[in-house]
Amino acid sequence: xxxxxxxxxxxAIITFYIEGKLSETLQKAVKHHLDICPxxxxxxxxxxxxxxxxxxxxxxxNSDNEAQKKIKNKQYAEFxxxxxxxxxxxxxxxxxIRIKKITISNPMAxxxxxxxYAFKKLLHNSFDKTRTDLRYDFSKNVLNQMHHAxxxxxxxxxxxxxxxxxxxxxxxxxGAIHLWxxxx
Ligand SMILES: [Zn+2]
Numbered sequence: 001x002x003x004x005x006x007x008x009x010x011x012a013i014i015t016f017y018i019e020g021k022l023s024e025t026l027q028k029a030v031k032h033h034l035d036i037c038p039x040x041x042x043x044x045x046x047x048x049x050x051x052x053x054x055x056x057x058x059x060x061x062n063s064d065n066e067a068q069k070k071i072k073n074k075q076y077a078e079f080x081x082x083x084x085x086x087x088x089x090x091x092x093x094x095x096x097i098r099i100k101k102i103t104i105s106n107p108m109a110x111x112x113x114x115x116x117y118a119f120k121k122l123l124h125n126s127f128d129k130t131r132t133d134l135r136y137d138f139s140k141n142v143l144n145q146m147h148h149a150x151x152x153x154x155x156x157x158x159x160x161x162x163x164x165x166x167x168x169x170x171x172x173x174x175g176a177i178h179l180w181x182x183x184x
Contacts, residue, residue: 086099
């Protein structure tokens with residue numbers, strides 16, 4: 001695969017890149033793109049920072065022992081557990097209001113919600129564009145392959161025809177010579 005990746009393709013597979021789940025070639029292609037594209041490199045840094053902060057939040061949660069913090073953490077845990085359902089509008093009214101209240105009172109939850117929205121939008125956009133790009137590449141490949149197959153087929157049938165023609169010509173000449181010889 002010699003082709004360079006587009007920003008949209010990198011955006012769509014960046015999480016797999018971070019987790020090291022891509023093939024060696026793709027992993028290298030993404031790294032190369034991040035080296036030369038400031039936009040994608042900034043996105044990559046943002047995701048890495050988000051992940052790092054997530055780990056730090058967990059560490060500080062674990063080392064906290066105050067009762068008040070415990071209640072807040074419990075609220076926060078409830079918020080985290082319901083976050084994706086909340087974004088996808090899958091909660092009932094009572095739960096919806098509860099999550100909204102936690103979001104208002106807890107800055108950490110508010111930030112999570114904003115990031116989740118931003119991240120979802122980013123992923124959605126990249127995915128849509130990548131899907132179009134891939135579909136385009138795929139049909140182009142298929143067309144190329146079809147073209148190649150047709151060209152090969154044509155070549156083969158042309159060769160066969162030429163050989164048959166030569167044999168026929170040889171037979172006619174041989175017949176003519178035979179006929180000409182039989183006159184003498
Ligand atoms: Zn880029």
